[in-house]
Amino acid sequence: MNLKNLTADRLxxxxxxxxxxxxxxxxxxxxxxxxxxxxxxxxxxxxxxRALEEARRTDSRIAAGEPLNALSGVPVxxxxxxxxxxxxxxxxxxxxxxxxPPYTATAVERLRTAGAIVIGKTNMDEFxxxxxxxxxxxFVTRNPHDLERVPGGSSGGSAASVAAGMSLIxxxxxxxGSIRQPASFCGVVGMKPTYGRVSRYGLVAYASSLDQIxxxxxxxxxxxxxxxxxxxxxxxxxxxxxxxxxxxxKHLDQPxxxxxxxxxxxxxxxGMDPDVKANIESAIRRYESMGCKIEDIRLxxxxxxxxxxxxxxxxxxxxxxxxxxxxxxxxxxxxxxGLSEMYRKTRMAGFGKxxxxxxxxxxxxxxxxxxxxxYLKALKVRTLILQDFEKAFEKVNIILTPTTxxxxxxxxxxTADPLSxxxxxxxxxxxxxxxxxxxxxxxxxxxxxxxxxxxxxxxHFQEAMLLQVAHNFEKAGGxxxxxx
Amino acid sequence: MKISExxxxxxxxxxxLEVHDDEKKExxxxxxxxxxxxxxxxTLDVSNVLPTYQVVSNTKIAIREDRALPRTGSSEAGxxxxxxxxxxxxxxx
Numbered sequence: 239m240n241l242k243n244l245t246a247d248r249l250x251x252x253x254x255x256x257x258x259x260x261x262x263x264x265x266x267x268x269x270x271x272x273x274x275x276x277x278x279x280x281x282x283x284x285x286x287x288r289a290l291e292e293a294r295r296t297d298s299r300i301a302a303g304e305p306l307n308a309l310s311g312v313p314v315x316x317x318x319x320x321x322x323x324x325x326x327x328x329x330x331x332x333x334x335x336x337x338x339p340p341y342t343a344t345a346v347e348r349l350r351t352a353g354a355i356v357i358g359k360t361n362m363d364e365f366x367x368x369x370x371x372x373x374x375x376x377f378v379t380r381n382p383h384d385l386e387r388v389p390g391g392s393s394g395g396s397a398a399s400v401a402a403g404m405s406l407i408x409x410x411x412x413x414x415g416s417i418r419q420p421a422s423f424c425g426v427v428g429m430k431p432t433y434g435r436v437s438r439y440g441l442v443a444y445a446s447s448l449d450q451i452x453x454x455x456x457x458x459x460x461x462x463x464x465x466x467x468x469x470x471x472x473x474x475x476x477x478x479x480x481x482x483x484x485x486x487x488k489h490l491d492q493p494x495x496x497x498x499x500x501x502x503x504x505x506x507x508x509g510m511d512p513d514v515k516a517n518i519e520s521a522i523r524r525y526e527s528m529g530c531k532i533e534d535i536r537l538x539x540x541x542x543x544x545x546x547x548x549x550x551x552x553x554x555x556x557x558x559x560x561x562x563x564x565x566x567x568x569x570x571x572x573x574x575x576g577l578s579e580m581y582r583k584t585r586m587a588g589f590g591k592x593x594x595x596x597x598x599x600x601x602x603x604x605x606x607x608x609x610x611x612x613y614l615k616a617l618k619v620r621t622l623i624l625q626d627f628e629k630a631f632e633k634v635n636i637i638l639t640p641t642t643x644x645x646x647x648x649x650x651x652x653t654a655d656p657l658s659x660x661x662x663x664x665x666x667x668x669x670x671x672x673x674x675x676x677x678x679x680x681x682x683x684x685x686x687x688x689x690x691x692x693x694x695x696x697x698h699f700q701e702a703m704l705l706q707v708a709h710n711f712e713k714a715g716g717x718x719x720x721x722x
Numbered sequence: 723m724k725i726s727e728x729x730x731x732x733x734x735x736x737x738x739l740e741v742h743d744d745e746k747k748e749x750x751x752x753x754x755x756x757x758x759x760x761x762x763x764x765t766l767d768v769s770n771v772l773p774t775y776q777v778v779s780n781t782k783i784a785i786r787e788d789r790a791l792p793r794t795g796s797s798e799a800g801x802x803x804x805x806x807x808x809x810x811x812x813x814x815x
Contacts, residue, residue, distance in 0.1 A: 434778050447776045473791065477778050545760040556737060563738065565806050573809040578738070580809050586740040594739055598730065599753060601737040615763050617773030622766070624774055657755055673777030 239266040242403035246312045246460045249406065253300060253311050260300070260311035260355070264293040267313045267357055271404045279379050280389075280398040282318045283326055284358040289313070292355045308463055310353030315405035317396045318359040319366055320451065321440040322346055325356075329442045330364040330374040330392075333588025336568035343440025344475070345409060345451045345468040352467045357405055360395025364590045365559065366416055366444045368392050369662050372653055373592045380649070381423060383688055387646040390420030393454070397424040400454045407464055408454040413444050414547055415641075415666025417452045418678035422641035422691025425680045427461045427708075428454050432698045433673035434479030436465075437472030445554035446477075448547075448670040458679060458709040462486035465701065481699050489702040490709045497707055499525055500535035500634035505665055511644040517682035517690045518640045524714060525638070530707075533634055537626040540668060542619050544660055547667040549603050549616035556600030562588065595656060624672040631697045636707050639665050641678040641691035665693060675701050677708050681715070723761065725753040 239262070252258040268286055275281055296311045316322060319329045321339035328334045346356065363373035371379040371394025379394045381387040382402040389398040393410030397420035400408050410417040412430035421428025429452045436451040443449060453464035469483045501522060506515070526532050564570040564584030572583030589597070603612035630637060642665060652659040669676040674695050681692035692711075696704040727746040730753065734741045741749065 473786065477776070479778070539766075542763055542766065545763050548756065549760055549763075560738070565808055575809075576813075577809050577811050581738045582740040585738055589739070594741070595749065595752060597737050597739060598733050598749065599756060602725070602729070602733045602753070602757075605733065605736060612760065614773055615768060616760075617775060618768035618771040619763055619766060620774040621771050622768070624777065656752055657759055660756075671777075 239263070240403065241267065241270060241406060244406065245457050246309060246406050246455070246463060249312055250306055250308070250310055254306055256300075260293040260296040261290065263311060264289050264313060264355060264357070267405065270402075271358075274382075274402050274404060277380065277385055278382055278398050278402055278404070279377050280360050280395040280402065280404060281315070281358045282328055282330070282361050282376060282395070285322075285325055285356055289355050289357045296353065296355070307353035309349060309467060312354045313357045313406050314349055314354040315358055315360050315396055315399040315408040316346055316356055317362055317393050317408070317410045319362060319411055319442040320346055320409060322356055322359070325359060327359070327442065328376070329366075330362040330376065331588065331590070331593070332375045333562045333569050333584070334567055339440070341440060344437035344472045346440065348468050349409070349464070354407070360393070360399055360408065362395055363392035364593050365442070365555070366392040366411060366413055367555070367592050367596050369415070369419060369659050370647070370649075370652065371395060371420070372649065373590060375590050378649060381646050383425060384646065384686075387648055387688070388423065390423035390646060392416040393428075394420045396454050397421055397426060397428065400424070400426045400456060406456075407460060409451060409468075410454055411441055411449055411451050412670065413448045413551060414670050415663045417454065418641050418666050418676055418691070418693060419663065421454055421678040422693075423646035423689065425689030426454055426456055427458055427677065427679045428452065429461050429465060429677040430669060430675060431465060431469060431701055432479070432675045434477050435469045435481070435675070435699070435701070437475040437478050439472055439474035443558040445551040446558060447554060448551060450670075458677075458705055458712050459487065459490060461677070462490055462705045462709070465705070469701075479699070484702045486702050486705050489706050492706060494528065494530065494707060494710050497525075497530040497636060498533055498634040499530050500533050500630055500637045502535050502537040502540065502630070502637060502639060504537050504540040505639040507643070509643060510640065511684070513684035514640050514642070514644060514690050518638075518692060521681045521692050521711065521715075522638060524711065528710060528714060535630045535634060535637070537630060537668070539619065539622045539626050540664075543623060543668045543671060544664055546616045546619045546623065547663070547671060548599070548660055549612050550620065550671070552596045552600030553603045553613050554600070556597045556604065559593070559597055592656065620671050623668055627668070627672050627674060635696065635700070635703065637695040639693045639695070641665060641693040645684045645686070645688035645690055669695055674698060675704055677704055679708050679712060681711070723754075723757055725750050725757055
C-alpha cells in the first residue's frame with residue numbers, strides 16, 4: 239500500500255466501500271515507519287499499540303454499519319509540543335524528557351472526535367525555536383527529498399512524516415513560519431490559520447501572541463478538512479476567537495470571482511534563489527490566466543520584520559519558559575545548594591544552546607533600561623507592519639509571495655550563525671506578527687529537484703477564500719502531491 | 723550595542739540560567755551580532771505609534787461570567803500529584 243499517493247478523503251471513501259480496513263492501513267503506516275524512519279527520523283515517540291487498538295474499534299463500528307466521520311481511521315502525526323493524554327510531550331527538549339501530560343490538547347481532541355487516529359509524536363526544534371529541526375534536544379530530522387538537507391522547522395518532523403508517506407496528515411505549530419517553511423521544504427501543504435482560530439489549549443507556549451496550530455497535508459482539500467475540524471471557539475483558551483467556522487471544504491469548488499492578487503515588491507529581494515523566482519513568476523502567470531487580477535502592492539516595513547519578531551518572540555519566550563524550573567515537569571538537577579541553585583542547574587542541564595540564547599535575548603530586551611529601547615519599540619513596529627497589511631487588503635484580497643527565499647538548505651549550513659538562520663524566516667514571520675492566515679503549497683521544483691513553496695495570505699478570518707484560491711491553483715497545476 | 727561577557731552573566735542571573743565560562747565569550751559575540759541587527763529598528767520614528775501587544779479580535783472569554791469551569795486533566799493530575807517537594811528555602815541564622 240503506497241500512502242504517498244493516498245489522500246484522507248480517498249481513504250475514508252475506501253473504508254466506506256469496504257475496500258480497505260482501518261487495521262490494514264494503520265498496520266501499513268507502522269510498516270512504512272519501520273522501513274523509512276531509521277533514515278528520516280521524523281518521530282520522537284510512536285503510539286503503536288494504542289493506534290492499532292483504535293483501528294480495530296473503528297473497523298468494528300464500520301462493520302456494524304455506523305456512519306463514518308470526515309476523518310474516520312485517518313492516521314495523524316502530532317508535533318511533540320501538543321499534549322496527548324498519557325503519551326510523553328517532550329517539546330524536543332531534555333527538560334521535558336519525562337513529562338507525561340494528564341490531558342489532551344483541544345485541537346488533537348477535535349481530530350480524534352472526527353475519527354482520526356494518532357500514530358505518534360514528531361520531532362521539532364527544541365521549544366519550536368528554530369527553522370531546521372537541527373535544534374532538537376534528541377536528534378536531527380532529515381528531508382525525505384534529500385537526506386543531506388533539512389526538512390525545515392520547527393515542525394520538521396510533521397512535514398517529513400507526511401512527505402514520506404509515514405502519516406497521511408499531521409499537526410504542527412507556527413510562531414514565525416514553523417508550519418509553512420517546512421511544508422515548503424518538504425513539498426506538502428501547510429497552513430497557519432488566523433490567530434485565535436485554533437485553540438492553543440494543550441500546546442506548549444513559545445511566544446503566546448504569535449503561536450498558532452495548523453495542518454500539514456498533501457492536498458488543499460485535506461487541509462480544508464483538517465482546519466474545519468480543529469477551528470472554533472474553546473473556552474479553555476482565553477485568546478480563542480468566537481467567530482463562526484464556515485465549511486471550508488464546501489467552499490473549495492466554487493468558482494473564483496473578483497480575486498485580486500497582490501504581489502509585494504519587498505518580497506522579491508536580492509539573494510532569492512533563481513529557481514524560486516522563476517516558479518513564483520510562473521504561478522503568478524497561472525493565476526492571471528485563470529482570470530485573477532494581479533496588482534503590485536507595497537509592504538514597506540517588511541525589512542523590519544525579522545528584528546521585530548526576534549525581540550517580541552524571545553521576550554515572550556523568556557517569560558513562558560520561566561516555568562521550567564525543576565519543580566513540576568520531569569527533570570530536576572541539584573538542590574543541595576537550595577532552591578535557586580536547583581532552578582539554575584536544572585535549566586542549565588535541560589535547555590539546549592538556542593533556547594538559552596533566546597531566553598537571554600528576551601530577558602535582555604525586557605530588562606530595566608532596555609525595555610523601551612527594544613521590546614516596546616518592537617511592539618510599535620509591529621503596529622506599522624499590521625498597518626501595511628491593512629492598507630494592502632483595501633486593494634487586493636490575496637497576497638502571493640514565495641514561502642522561503644531558497645529551497646531546503648543543507649544540514650549544518652546555518653547552524654554556526656544564528657542570525658543567518660533567523661533571516662531565512664523573512665517571508666513567513668509577518669503573518670504571525672499581524673495574526674493573518676497564510677498557506678504554503680507546492681508550486682514546482684528546483685533544478686536540484688527540491689520542492690518550492692508558494693505562500694498565499696488573506697485578511698483575518700478569510701480562510702475559506704484563501705483555501706479556495708489555493709485549491710484552484712492546485713487543480714490547474716497538478717502540483718499537489720509533489721512525489722518523492 | 724556590544725554585549726559584554728559581564729552583560730551575559732548579569733542577564734543569565736536574571737533568567738535563572740547558569741552559563742559556563744567557556745560559553746560566555748561565544749554568547750556575548752552572538753548576542754552582540756543579533757542586538758546590532760535589531761537596532762536597525764532605530765531608523766524608524768515610532769514616537770506617535772501605539773504598541774500592538776496582541777492581534778486578537780472576537781474573543782469573548784475575557785469577559786465571561788466569573789465562575790469555575792471544569793478543566794480537563796486537572797482532576798487526574800490531582801490524583802497522582804498531591805504536593806511538589808522542593809529543597810529547603812529558609813535557612814536558620
